[in-house]
Ligand SMILES: [Zn+2]
Ligand SMILES: [Zn+2]
Ligand SMILES: [Zn+2]
C-alpha cells in the first residue's frame with residue numbers, strides 16, 4: 001500500500017500492493033522529463049492504482065508515439081507514465097510517493113546517455129542501455 | 145562561497161537547454177556553471193526523482209530563445225517559484241528560492257554534456273531511503289549561504 005501526491009497536493013493517488021523493482025535511468029528523455037540526473041520509476045497494475053483528481057488537473061503528454069507522461073497541470077509534478085500497448089500497467093515517478101518505500105535500486109540503465117556531471121560511485125550494476133530482465137524487470141516499460 | 149573554476153568551459157558557446165517537448169528553450173551565457181543537488185521534498189515532487197540538481201545563473205546571463213511566455217509558475221514556498229512547461233510538464237526554472245535574484249536551472253534540462261561543477265548536496269535531512277549519496281562532496285542542511293551569488 002502506497003500513497004502519493006503532486007507538489008501542490010491537488011492530485012493524490014493510492015496504490016494497493018507493492019511497486020515493482022526499479023532502476024535509475026540516465027537516458028536523455030528521463031533527464032529532460034525530470035530535469036534531474038536520472039529517472040526513478042516503478043511499475044504497478046493500473047487496476048491497483050487509484051487517482052484522486054477532483055479538479056481535473058492531470059494532463060498527459062505523448063513524448064514518443066504511444067508513450068504518455070502524466071503530470072499535474074497546476075504544479076507540473078510528474079506522476080506516472082504508460083504505453084498504449086500496455087495500458088493496464090503504469091510507471092510511477094518515485095519522487096511523488098508520500099509513503100515509505102523500502103526497495104533499493106537494482107540497476108543503472110542507459111549510462112551511455114549519463115551526463116558527465118553525475119558521478120556513479122555505488123556498486124549497483126551499470127548497463128549501457130536496458131538492464132537484462134534477470135537483473136531488473138521494468139514493469140510497463142519498453143524493455144525488450 | 146565564491147568558486148571560480150576558470151579552467152572550465154572557456155568556449156564562447158553558451159550552455160543551452162530545453163524542456164522535453166522543446167517548446168521552451170534557453171541559453172546561459174557564462175563560462176562555467178556550478179550546481180548543487182537538492183533532496184528537499186518539494187524538489188522530489190517537482191522532478192519525480194530522489195533529488196534535483198540546480199545550476200545557478202544570474203538574470204543577465206540568461207536568454208530565453210523560445211517559448212518564454214509559456215513558462216507556468218507554481219509558488220512552492222512564499223516568494224519561491226518553480227516554472228514548468230505546460231505542454232510536457234518539465235520543470236525548467238526555479239527563482240526566488242535563495243533570497244536574491246539568482247536563477248536555478250534543473251541540470252537535466254541542459255543539452256549535451258555540460259561541464260557543470262557539482263559543489264555538494266543540500267537538504268540532506270530529507271533524503272529518501274531509496275537513494276544513497278555516494279560521494280564525498282559537502283552536505284548542507286539548507287541552501288548554503290552565498291551559493292549562487294558568484295557572478296561571471
Ligand atoms: Zn499539483
Ligand atoms: Zn530513461
Ligand atoms: Zn515542454
Ligand SMILES: [Zn+2]
Pocket residue numbers: 182183184185186187188196267
Ligand atoms: Zn529542493
